[in-house]
Amino acid sequence: MKKLFFTALITAACFNVQAQEKIDAKKMEEMIAKPQTQILDVRTAEEYQGGHIPNSTNIDWKEKEAFAKAIESLDKEQPVYVYCLGGGRSKQAAQYLTQQGFQVFDYSGGMMDWRNAEKPEIKPNGGKEAAGMSTEDFDKAINAADVVLVNFSAAWCVPCQELKPTIEKIEKEQAAKVKVLKLDADQNKELMKVLNVRGIPQLTLYRKGEIAWSKAGVPTEAEIMAEVDKATK
Template identity: 40%
Template sequence: MKKIILALALLASNYSFAQTKISGEKALEDLSNNKNIQLLDVRTVKEYETKHLKDAINIDWKDQANFEATVTNLDKNKPLYVYCLGGGRSAAAAKKLTDLGYTVFDIDGGIMKWESNNLPLVTNEEANKAKGMTIQEYTNILQNNDIVLIDFHATWCPPCKKLAPIIENISKKYDGKVKVVKIDVDQNSQLTKSLGITSIPTLFVYKKGKKTWSQNNFVKQKTIEKQL
């Protein structure tokens, strides 16, 4: 019986460990004090080149064949800190890496939350400067339309994909009455940071320029329509 209880405890411990999250602030502190930590960015090469955490190596989670082949070069005897844009890809990668025997810590909220907390980044200033909608353009949309529905999303985000046909249905159903704006966070990094967007999907409803509702995560069409 004791052996069974011990085995169950170990399984629970391993499951819990696979789900380990660490805040950006704590990660930065650890990275500053422990040079043995390996830092892994699992976003695309293009995302990485635009901005990334200092000393991070880049292995694209989307490219599964390359990912599995390349991570074998990482040291299983050293802790591995993982991040992506908002946390979705890093969570999946963390589980995979834990299954492979790595000691993994998933940086909560990814680079979006890291940046919103004004933590240091290595950036390509020119790429960021010319990237996406400006805050003035965003404000103009709000001022020039009575009711606006904003959908902050990304092409790789599963709940965003699930939400996409709902947003499309609403756009058609309320054509001429509601201005529906889809904003890809990867293509609008400066705007995303300015508005404090740290997770996706994020939905905003504005009426007469004033925000009246917000939602983080997937939501049904009826729920959105009640806010319009």
């Protein structure tokens, strides 16, 4: 089953049966007002419980076999709207759904964009969520050393895990040059909103409390250290 699933996914990445269209928060908000709209939140169940878009259904993209089974109940005559936290998982899910014959709309901004736009959010846990780092404490942290490298990431984020060894190496071997501040995206939603962080992994280098460099994605160690060296001059 897994082999067939991934074969289908690879095929979908190269040959889309139907075009996938990206949409913004405004369009998604219009869709949630229609009860019959098929909206899929492809994050983990834990993330979903922490807050989700109204009228959405949670089907975890990471649970591949369960995902394939769950979408069998969807109506192929109706479009499917997909989102995650920042676009990575929804893009993959959209490719697979398209290959399966669905018309797919990918809200690539995901929950980070939704929250930044201050759109309505359902919080099953009663609105309780991790307080995370306050803006006051963050300001103190980025001024705790001349050069500070801030890394927003998450355990479920594949690119974040690819970057993790590089960040840990820099933290260990370059401590004299740069202080590393690692922040979990799921635990610091409000801070990310204030800082306008719209995707992870996100690296931001601060020099004396001011932004010297910012990069989304997975830069190399050499690229990061080149910016650190500039900031320390």
